[in-house]
Amino acid sequence: MVRMKTAAGSQRHVATRLDGDKPTVKNDVMQHSLKPTSDVTVTPPPPIHIGSVRIDPPVLQAPMAGFTNYAFRQMVRDYGGVGLQATEMVNARGFVWLDENTAEHPDRLWGVKDEPRPLAVQIWDNQPETMAKVGRRLVEEYGVSIVDINFGCPVKQVTEKAQSGSYLLRVPDTMGAIIERVVQSCAPTPVTAKIRLGCTRDKINAIDVAQVVEGAGAAALTVHGRTAQDMFRGHADWERISEIKPFLKKIPLIGNGDLDSADKAVDVFRRYDIDGIMVARACLGRPWLFAQMAAALQGRPVPPDPTLEEQKQCMLKHYQLVVGRFGEEKGTQLMRKYACCYAQGRHGARHFRRYVAKVSTREGFLHVVDEYFPTEKPDSASQKVVAS
């Protein structure tokens, strides 16, 4: 890998192809068939600093509403390799309302007080004062390492109804006002922002937004390489992400989108001008993915996927954590979607999904897992279905 300085003084990773061709930066990186990382001399990406928080390796677990709760974070931690974990997004006004009316806090903050650091809690809303108040409480009562602000959510309930999330990308000044206020109230705890490239393809404004974010005092910027209009269609545009880097004076740039293997993690660090990466969907049924990425980035042998039996045991541990918190009925219901993620892409996943989608008791869940969770034997799941 070749590195050179940008105007902003940061280390720029100039993309060189594995075969030593001319430097090239491509935005269709995810479609490349990559050589195994073992063939490549890897320079481990240095840790990043978000305020005073050291993130090593610079590989972050993304916030995902409905998924990245305490149980999931625990599973990721067990395998290791993740530099920073994040909660699901928490609505600031919802937090305040719950607290004032029920003296309770959102379920989404389950475990936050007790688990290891560093840990980021993500909040969303559009009222600077409310967000500042909630940010302060997260710092004081929960002792969070980082308060992250969501400016990327494209879901209508958040954008059209609440004029928050990615809606705010069209009004960078408002974003700046929110960040400034939250930074003031959380200091010295760092505040970060997560954005998309823009609202729509013809209104990509990530470079302008990035400068507002840094100017308002944020300590890092994460960019999902799609617009809000894209939702999850197409490919994340890593070229656009890395174009932002020269415009940031000192805060780290974290790229996000479509990373689903150790090879791709190595590849984006090699090709693009980024300081860190964030992984979302691909880790849902594969909490060991971070350990694989960390190994590849450090040039160590990449641990193989756990056996299917080990994956099943991992899922059952996840289940115990969820049921321990939410009770059998709600816990089992919640676990259905995770169970589908664990089975996804494995032989027999379709049958497993069909059966697990209907379970509502612990006994039912364990029975379906026993009968239909994908096994090493290619035919076993389908044979059982035929026999039943």
Ligand SMILES: Cc1cc2nc3c(=O)[nH]c(=O)nc-3n(C[C@H](O)[C@H](O)[C@H](O)COP(=O)(O)O)c2cc1C
């Ligand atoms: C089910 C789901 C829930 C998500 N929830 C959040 C969220 O709460 N906050 C956020 O900033 N992004 C959220 N995202 C977006 C991800 O953090 C990430 O930016 C996006 O999935 C792209 O990364 P990936 O290609 O690695 O999945 C969510 C994505 C998914 C699939």
